[in-house]
Amino acid sequence: MFYTQLEAAKEGFVTDEMKIVAQKEGIPEERLRELVAAGQVVIPCNRNHICIDPEGIGKALRTKINVNLGTSRDVTDYDSEMEKVNWAIRLGAESIMDLSTHGDTRIFRRKLTGECKAMIGTVPVYDSVIHHKKDLAELTAEDFLDTIRLHAEDGVDFVTLHCGITRQTIDQIRKHKRRLNIVSRGGSLLFAWMSMTGQENPFYEYFDDILEICRLHDVTISLGDACRPGCLADATDVCQIEELVRLGELTKRAREKGVQVIVEGPGHVPLNQIQANMELEDSLCGSAPFYVLGPLVTDIAPGYDHITAAIGGAVAGMHGASFLCYVTPAEHLALPNAEDVKEGIMAFKIAAHAADIARGIRGARDRDDAMADARKVLDWEQQYACAIDPERARSIRDSRAPEKDHSETCSMCGKFCAVRSMNKALNSEYIDIL
Numbered sequence: 001m002f003y004t005q006l007e008a009a010k011e012g013f014v015t016d017e018m019k020i021v022a023q024k025e026g027i028p029e030e031r032l033r034e035l036v037a038a039g040q041v042v043i044p045c046n047r048n049h050i051c052i053d054p055e056g057i058g059k060a061l062r063t064k065i066n067v068n069l070g071t072s073r074d075v076t077d078y079d080s081e082m083e084k085v086n087w088a089i090r091l092g093a094e095s096i097m098d099l100s101t102h103g104d105t106r107i108f109r110r111k112l113t114g115e116c117k118a119m120i121g122t123v124p125v126y127d128s129v130i131h132h133k134k135d136l137a138e139l140t141a142e143d144f145l146d147t148i149r150l151h152a153e154d155g156v157d158f159v160t161l162h163c164g165i166t167r168q169t170i171d172q173i174r175k176h177k178r179r180l181n182i183v184s185r186g187g188s189l190l191f192a193w194m195s196m197t198g199q200e201n202p203f204y205e206y207f208d209d210i211l212e213i214c215r216l217h218d219v220t221i222s223l224g225d226a227c228r229p230g231c232l233a234d235a236t237d238v239c240q241i242e243e244l245v246r247l248g249e250l251t252k253r254a255r256e257k258g259v260q261v262i263v264e265g266p267g268h269v270p271l272n273q274i275q276a277n278m279e280l281e282d283s284l285c286g287s288a289p290f291y292v293l294g295p296l297v298t299d300i301a302p303g304y305d306h307i308t309a310a311i312g313g314a315v316a317g318m319h320g321a322s323f324l325c326y327v328t329p330a331e332h333l334a335l336p337n338a339e340d341v342k343e344g345i346m347a348f349k350i351a352a353h354a355a356d357i358a359r360g361i362r363g364a365r366d367r368d369d370a371m372a373d374a375r376k377v378l379d380w381e382q383q384y385a386c387a388i389d390p391e392r393a394r395s396i397r398d399s400r401a402p403e404k405d406h407s408e409t410c411s412m413c414g415k416f417c418a419v420r421s422m423n424k425a426l427n428s429e430y431i432d433i434l
């Protein structure tokens with residue numbers, strides 16, 4: 001009996017989920033099976049997430065985007081979190097990560113896996129404190145594993161586990177003296193737990209037990225990068241790369257046990273280091289799908305970090321990242337509201353699309369070519385139809401409409417419209433400007 005997509009693929013079996021993904025991506029089912037068997041594509045779909053519409057993640061496929069949401073101690077409003085979920089689905093996000101750190105997390109998590117067709121991800125280390133109602137230092141290794149089990153039973157499709165941070169990292173961080181230390185929330189919790197208890201990271205020490213839990217429900221492990229750089233100065237440093245080497249080893253162990261794996265990546269990275277980061281991950285982690293947060297290409301734009309991150313996301317995607325975690329304008333400042341969520345999703349849909357074109361994903365440019373054709377003939381309805389956000393495009397044009405005698409143009413150039421002039425010139429028509 002197959003428990004996971006990876007096990008089925010290795011045995012030469014094409015699952016229903018593989019058939020759906022192959023059809024969506026426009027690639028042969030057998031080719032997709034080979035990619036899943038090699039671990040280069042994952043299909044995160046927990047057996048208990050009945051309503052999921054499966055998606056594949058891997059650089060041979062369209063780039064997918066994830067939307068983070070969830071409650072915090074200061075903002076505990078599940079209705080507003082559900083509003084964000086609905087926006088995310090409507091705008092085409094393929095994945096939602098519930099990062100709730102306050103309130104009744106299980107009810108919300110079960111609502112997500114009970115109603116959402118998108119992939120659902122969580123970070124069980126956050127929930128360990130809440131579920132067991134214990135402070136960090138009182139939690140045991142078994143408590144952490146119990147939380148993973150709980151999330152797996154609740155139908156979560158992928159879990160971020162910071163398995164690569166170990167006691168060795170504690171020495172490394174102290175010795176290396178980073179500019180901004182550890183900025184991963186899960187990573188900092190495990191660092192603190194190890195420091196307080198003197199024990200090894202349970203997600204590393206009991207990795208084989210975790211693999212058994214994940215295998216049973218086909219939960220994909222997203223190997224978290226606890227040492228992802230939180231500023232440009234720390235990018236690609238020894239702490240980040242040392243952890244990445246370990247993530248590569250863990251990827252291999254997971255695949256051998258039939259568990260699907262993606263690897264998480266930075267963070268804050270200067271543009272000129274992004275390609276090297278993607279190639280390192282590809283080489284060290286056996287071409288496992290790479291899931292990046294941004295990366296943000298400058299540290300100085302709070303309020304605009306959906307833009308700094310989308311620039312990095314597009315370049316990362318061009319060089320092989322296949323899963324982009326969105327960033328909103330509220331990054332580094334506050335819990336995002338619904339408007340921030342929308343801005344973040346649109347920025348990352350654009351980044352993912354730009355990456356797909358650059359990677360030569362089949363059919364990725366078709367809509368761009370249709371847009372060019374519509375622009376050539378000044379067909380505004382067709383331009384809206386091709387637009388990534390038709391509503392916004394229409395409302396901007398309508399709010400500043402051109403005068404009636406040149407209504408086919410827009411108010412940017414009016415009768416100086418280059419497209420209009422060229423169409424008329426090539427048709428041997430008179431071009432009136434005044």
Ligand code: SF4
Nearest residue numbers: 409410412413417418
């Ligand atoms: S008026 Fe200018 S901006 Fe507008 S469609 Fe024509 S060339 Fe493009």
